[in-house]
Amino acid sequence: MKKKTLSKSTWTYIVVILVWAVVMILQQAGALSSHLQGLLVPATYYAIVAVGLNICVGILGELSLGHAGFMCVGAFSSSLFSIAMQNTLPVGIRFPLAMLIGIAVAALFGFLIGIPVLRLNGDYLAIVTLAFGEIIKNILNALYLGVDSKGLHASFTSQMDLGLEADGTMLINGPMGISGTPRDANFTIAIVILLIALFVAQNLVNSRDGRAIMSIRDNRIAAESVGINITHYKMLGFVVSAAIAGAAGVLFSHSISTLQAGSQYFGYNVSILILVYVVLGGIGNISGSVLAAAVLYLLPELLRALSSYRMLIYSIVLIAVMLFNWAPAARNWRTKVAARLTKTFGRKERA
Amino acid sequence: MLSFLNYLISGISLGSIYAIIALGYTMVYGIAKMLNFAHGDFIMVGGYAIFTCMITLGMNPFVSILIAMGVCLLIGVGTEKIAYKPLREAGSPLAVLITAIGVSYLLENLALLIFGSNPKSFTSVVSWSGLTLAGGQLRIQGVTIVTIVVSLAVLLVLQWFVHGTREGQAMLAVSQDRGAATLMGINVNHTITLTFAIGSALAAVAGALLCSAYPTLTPYTGAMPGIKAFVAAVLGGIGSIPGAMIGGIVLGVIEILARTYISSQLSDAIVFGILVVVLLVKPTGILGKNIQEKV
Structure with a gap:
């Protein structure tokens, strides 16, 4: 008899939607503190980057330490668009368009950076992605961009050097970044994006293209x-991951x-933080990344x-979990304990 | 012209500090085949150890450095034994990398708990005021000269150690083929521990020189120099000792000159840009060996 079961990816969608529903109910009931409410969107967005990075690390098998750079270009390009269109387009059209622009720009950067980077191997690839991430952050941190009747003005030194006319407005104010982006995103939208990202990732893994990418990883x-x-x-693989x-x-x-290209948002530390989520969630395990990102961000x-x-x-737990999960000695011990448990309780061991 | 010379010398000095850190990175990578992300934090540990000995306890700078080297050595060997060694046969370089990141968080937060987040102002370990040349136009600080001399000495001693002693030969053998080295009767675990000991002790020296040249000490002092030194090690060809030296000095000179003549905000972008360009032209770094891939 063949029993019909739901696939693992379907379960992931169901769990994500259930979490969303529970959070919404708690929010309506006023059971969530404002502190916790402020953590919902960041937790979701770290989960999304973790899904993206897992495509690069788990499916493609290349270690990237520069994914914060792709977040950075996506954030800045979409912010500029949203500010420019703030008074001309309603939110319902503006935000999806901003999303598409952010994704397209990140994918473009993924493509451009991928050309040189993917020629390298292993740790060299990792350090060059780190370098590109830092370059992006550094340039956006030093960039002054303004607009007036004569068009766009850019400078790397100071606001004064732009020579803006009286009617001009600053777009990117160096280390002060972009301020005044409309706050169009909320938890529901974030969950929708997460579901789409999961859908894209799961479909890529189970497609002809995904199998080709994994075959490159394996040999x-x-x-x-x-x-x-x-x-x-x-x-x-790299471009989808960047997008x-x-x-x-x-x-x-x-x-x-206020959007700033500071180290705490887009530095290599952030890329490493996300890599920690990916590795603890299971390399190549897309749903694991979501769980690990949510738990480890909230913890x-x-x-x-x-x-x-x-x-x-947190750091001691991280080291302990890594040792417990990966050390051959710990693995042998776990198999032994599992064997003893099956013997005692007579239950069948799961594969 | 003289001001250019001045900047060049301070670039070489900064590069020498990067070089000492990079030597630790490159030896550990060459022999244990792992990126020790916590290496930068050993610099910070060394800095705090010297700070405690020299300023809080009022000891002689030289003795302080020796004690700091001992502290870093113990921490380096201890981390290797507790955190890295159990994962050596796990077959996943990523697992060791994440554990190293955990160690890095651990050291930073321990320092934060013990010493607080306020920056400590460091007194230079070098009391010599330096040289004044060309009728007072060219002033070279004492710490600059000491840094350059120390890094050259470290390079020479390491080169002699690796090529001229039994332990050094064992390191070379392990870095080339761990399995074959074991078959030849080399104690691989012992060799890796020794490498960590040397690398960590060097990090303490780098910490003393770094904090003397840039006298503020926070729990995050080591992070950025650590990353830059890693870049320097890759630039020079990771695993190569002279390569780490060349990479470090190239990086330091470019950083200071870019900061002075191009833009202080963009200097990091330029440094990382140079790395990208070099790796594209020569994918294994300046002195890296090109290993043919076999099917």
Whole structure:
């Protein structure tokens, strides 16, 4: 008898929607503190970047330490668009368009950066993505952009150097960033984007293209010898990964009042933080990334009562989990314990 | 012209600090095949150790540095034993990388708890005021000269150690082929521990020089120099000792000159841009060996 079961990806969608429903009910009932409410959008957006990065690390098998850079270009480009269109387009049209622009710009950067980066291997690739992420952050941090009747003005030195006319407005004010982006994003929109990102990722994994990408990960030379176009498929994986990170950037810029290209938002530390989510959620396990990002983002925030000890506890937990999950000694011990448990309780071991 | 010379010298000095850190990175990478992301934080630990000995306890700077080297050595070897060694046979470089990130968070937050987030102002370990040349137009600070001399000495000693002693030869063997080295009777675990000990002790020296040249000390002092030194190690060809030196000095000079003549905000972008360009032309770095891929 063949039993019909729901696939794992369907379960992921159901769980995400259930979480959304529970949060909405709690919010209506007033059971969520304002602090917790402020964490909902960031937690979702970290989950989205984690999905994007997992495509690069888990499916494509290349370590990227520069995904914060793709978030950064997505955030800035969409913010500029939203500010420009603030008074001409209603939210219902403006935000989807801003989202598309952010995704397109991030994908374009993914493509341009991918051309040189994907020629390298392993740790060299990782360090060059880190370099590109820092370059993007650094340039946007130093960029002054203004507009007046004569058109766009850009400078890398100061606001004065722009030489704006009296009617001009500043768009990007160097390290002060962009202010006044309409706050179009909320938790519901963030969940919708997360579902779309999950859908894209799951479909990519289960498609012909996804299998080609994974074959490159498993054995590049064997894949090449059966006629898989390495450059094409590597680029495909990298661009999709960058585009999803860009979508998260759009959410970010539309949920805060001032967008700055500072290290705490777009530095290599953020890329590493997301990599931690991906690895703890399971490399190549898309739903695991969402869970890990949500739990690990909320964990330090919920440990706030422990004040200065929370990051210390977080780091110790991180090291302990890595050792427990990966060390061969710990793995053997776990198999032994599992074997003993099955013996005692006589239950069948799951594969 | 003289001002250019001045900037060039301070660039070489900054580069020498990067080079000492990069030596630690490159040795650990060459032998244990892992990116020790916590290496930058060993610099900070060394800085705080010297700060405690020299300023709080009023000890001699030289003794303080020796104690700091001991502290960093113990922490380096301890992390290797507790956090990295169990994962060595796990077969996933990512697992070790994430654990190293965990160690980095741990050290930063321990320092934050013990010493607080307020920056400590560091007194230079070098009391010599330096040289004045060309009729007072060219002033070279004492710490600048000491930094350059120390890094050259470290390079020479390391080169001699790696090529001239049994332990050094064992390191070379392990870095080339771990399995074959084991078969030849080399104790791989011992060699890796020794590498961590040397790399961490060097980080303490780098911490002393870095904090003497840029005298503020916070729990995050080591992070950015650590990343830059890693870039320097890759630039020079990761795994190569002279490569780390060249990469470090190139990076330091470019950073100071870019900051002075182009833009202080964009200097980091230029430094990272140079890395990208070099790796595109020579994908294994300036002195890196090109290993042919076999099917």
